[in-house]
Amino acid sequence: MRALRLHGDRDLRIDEIPAPPPPGAGEVQLRIHAIALNHIDVWGWRGMAFAKRELPICVGVEAAGEITAIGAGVTGWAVGDHVAPYGALTCGKCAACTSGRDNLCEDVSGIMGFHVDGFAREFCNVQARLMVRVPKSITWEDAACAAVTFSTVEHMLFDNARLQPGETILVHAAGSGIGTVAIRVAKAMGCIVIATAGSDEKCAQALALGADHAVNYSTKNFSSVARRVTGKRGVDVVFEHVGADTWGGSLLSLRMGGRLVTCGSTSGVSAETNLMMLFQRQLHIFGSFGAAMRNIADGLAKMEAGLLPVLDTVVPMDRFSEGLDRLETRRVFGKIIVTI
Structure with a gap:
């Protein structure tokens, strides 16, 4: 499958990498349709990682996709469901996580697309508990703005x-x-x-x-x-x-x-x-840093009611760096979306 990976400072390449294995217990497999660019993508592109990471790394922090396979023990989801994945790999066990304050997790193991492989690839496996349901009336481009922006x-x-x-x-x-x-x-x-x-x-x-x-x-x-x-x-x-x-x-x-x-x-x-x-x-x-998963759901409810994000530009994966350049130089009004 195709993946957009950062190999070094401002060195982005579209690579052919192996598709992920079937999802494991508690996981779902996603077909990613769109990602939205954020300043954290620019920071990563510049090499400004705040923690150790191994290169090359698949970029993309904010995305929308559909479930294509379900791992053992996963309930409440079906193949074909549209979702916005939560990009922070929270522990799911600490007091903050169990009380719905996900962004205050005491043991975050990384942010996808910044510390570990992100969403700018055709398929990926993600923990089912990190999924937020997207109404099917919302386009992929708009839904891609839910997990971070909204x-x-x-x-x-x-x-x-x-x-x-x-x-x-x-x-x-x-x-x-x-x-x-x-x-x-x-x-x-x-x-x-x-x-x-x-x-x-x-x-x-x-x-x-x-x-x-x-x-x-x-x-x-x-x-x-x-x-x-x-x-x-x-x-x-x-x-x-x-x-x-x-x-x-x-x-x-x-x-x-x-x-x-x-x-x-x-x-x-x-x-x-x-x-x-x-x-x-x-x-x-x-x-204020990040958001809780319920904030994603609240934003999607507003989108479903007609309050949509402003989209500046929609580009294909091979023009990802153009979008980052527009964002870095502030030649943008609204969101830049990359379709996968």
């Missing part, structure tokens, strides 16, 4: 920031995969959305997507706009994933008691924080 937004906005209908939210990097989803999700529940982006073109796209206001952060002070739009009160929630470049302004944009939720640091991992402002204004900062 679930990350669900976890950030609802588990952490506790976003409420009618609140005002500042969404950074409106052209990113999670930024576009956050705009759609927030607008669908009646929130006022202020979006930021690095170009006038992306600001126009954010407005077309449903944002009430859009700020080109390369030419305007977004915190000033946020305070003006809210009558100097400040926003209820900041959806942060840019990092150092926007951190200070994000805190300045918040109202008294406002909530900032962050899941990324693409512009740098260190930023100064005004501690006096933090405690005097009683701000809340939430770190």
